Amino acid sequence: MESAPQTPTTAAAGDVLRVADLPGRGRGLVAARNVREGEVLLSEPPVLLYPSTLSSLASYCSACFRSLPAAATTPCASCRAAAFCFPACAAASHPRLLCAALSHGGGAALAAAAPTEAIQEPLLFLLSAYSLPEPTLRSILSLSSAPPPPPGAQDAAGLHAAVAALAPPHMLPRGFSADLTAALLAKDRGNSFAIMEPYRTGMSLELLKARAYAVYPRASLFNHDCLPNACHFDYPDRPGPGNTDIVVRALHDIPEGREVCISYFAANWRYADRQRRLLEDYGFRCECDRCQVESQWKDDDDDNNGDDGDDTMEEEGEDDAGDRGDDGMEEEEGDDATDGDDDFPHAYFFVRYLCDNEGCWGMLAPLPPSPNGDLSHVFECNLCGKLRKEEDAMPDEGTSGMVH
Numbered sequence: 146m147e148s149a150p151q152t153p154t155t156a157a158a159g160d161v162l163r164v165a166d167l168p169g170r171g172r173g174l175v176a177a178r179n180v181r182e183g184e185v186l187l188s189e190p191p192v193l194l195y196p197s198t199l200s201s202l203a204s205y206c207s208a209c210f211r212s213l214p215a216a217a218t219t220p221c222a223s224c225r226a227a228a229f230c231f232p233a234c235a236a237a238s239h240p241r242l243l244c245a246a247l248s249h250g251g252g253a254a255l256a257a258a259a260p261t262e263a264i265q266e267p268l269l270f271l272l273s274a275y276s277l278p279e280p281t282l283r284s285i286l287s288l289s290s291a292p293p294p295p296p297g298a299q300d301a302a303g304l305h306a307a308v309a310a311l312a313p314p315h316m317l318p319r320g321f322s323a324d325l326t327a328a329l330l331a332k333d334r335g336n337s338f339a340i341m342e343p344y345r346t347g348m349s350l351e352l353l354k355a356r357a358y359a360v361y362p363r364a365s366l367f368n369h370d371c372l373p374n375a376c377h378f379d380y381p382d383r384p385g386p387g388n389t390d391i392v393v394r395a396l397h398d399i400p401e402g403r404e405v406c407i408s409y410f411a412a413n414w415r416y417a418d419r420q421r422r423l424l425e426d427y428g429f430r431c432e433c434d435r436c437q438v439e440s441q442w443k444d445d446d447d448d449n450n451g452d453d454g455d456d457t458m459e460e461e462g463e464d465d466a467g468d469r470g471d472d473g474m475e476e477e478e479g480d481d482a483t484d485g486d487d488d489f490p491h492a493y494f495f496v497r498y499l500c501d502n503e504g505c506w507g508m509l510a511p512l513p514p515s516p517n518g519d520l521s522h523v524f525e526c527n528l529c530g531k532l533r534k535e536e537d538a539m540p541d542e543g544t545s546g547m548v549h
């Protein structure tokens with residue numbers, strides 16, 4: 146495999162974001178102009194989309210990952226294991242190495258090689274990634290790598306051997322090697338976004354799983370902040386093209402030059418859990434404003450009623466700096482929830498931007514401004530889809546699941 150291409154550091158005309166090198170945190174995305182709350186900062190199609198588990202093949206179209214209709218699906222003519230929702234999706238098909246692996250021994254070989262969901266996810270990733278054209282594979286290799294997994298957590302050599310055994314040799318790309326497999330797995334761990342199963346009213350969000358994972362090269366450049374100024378949405382079941390595009394919107398106004406960050410997991414996680422996750426999975430210690438405040442708390446202050454095992458993406462990680470220094474929140478809008486609260490100066494953030502649907506802890510972002518520039522004042526949750534009017538934010542209840 147040749148060396149990875151360089152990421153351009155300039156913004157294309159019309160782009161809201163530009164790529165910048167930020168000391169101690171690698172590349173990041175910075176507002177190329179003043180941004181208003183709710184604005185769409187990025188809408189990007191995936192370069193790679195793969196099923197989360199073998200069982201998800203029965204529930205979701207293998208091309209567009211919409212929920213399969215109960216009747217009249219089209220099975221893949223080659224493997225018969227994957228299904229498509231429309232003839233157009235069947236024509237688009239699914240990754241050729243994955244299709245070959247699903248055909249191998251009538252599908253039994255893949256099931257035997259990946260008996261658990263923990264093995265299926267990386268194996269389905271590899272079979273899909275190795276099906277990509279070489280330039281696309283190289284664009285994935287240009288992304289930042291997750292740190293090595295703890296011993297015993299991921300058997301890269303075993304996964305490589307499984308790909309070699311399942312895929313016909315003539316279909317394997319140039320450069321196929323154990324090192325390349327290990328490098329790709331590090332990109333998957335550091336950059337894949339989960340596309341979630343559909344949420345239905347009343348269902349437990351704790352049980353909500355990923356239907357698929359996707360890699361978006363530009364969205365992978367967002368660094369993390371525990372008080373993000375943007376969050377991402379997916380709308381996999383919406384009609385029309387682009388249903389698997391990632392959409393990133395501003396939570397509030399962002400001045401030109403400020404770094405735009407998302408949170409890599411639900412924002413209600415407590416300090417120790419956030420730090421552990423960021424160090425282990427992304428290789429950095431977070432020194433954001435919120436972490437600086439919470440690092441001063443006594444251990445028993447650091448209480449959390451939320452579910453910290455419930456993250457919606459598996460992505461990126463590393464160090465601090467840039468020109469941000471804060472998330473722009475406190476200086477923008479006064480609110481009773483923050484007044485005089487020295488221990489928890491960020492309460493306002495949680496009142497306004499954390500979903501109050503029981504057990505959800507998704508992030509609320511304003512809907513985009515209208516074409517004539519009017520702000521929406523309606524907030525949408527990126528996990529359960531709840532819409533909440535701005536005036537319905539309840540200061541006393543909004544922080545009930547928060548770390549304090």
Ligand SMILES: C[S@@+](CC[C@H](N)C(=O)[O-])C[C@H]1O[C@@H](n2cnc3c(N)ncnc32)[C@H](O)[C@@H]1O
Binds near residue numbers: 368370426463
């Ligand atoms: C998905 S990538 C984000 C883009 C990345 N900075 C790059 O150069 O490609 C995740 C990686 O970015 C770095 N990173 C993200 N957020 C950070 C933060 N708050 N402080 C320091 N490093 C961070 C870590 O190295 C992490 O593994």
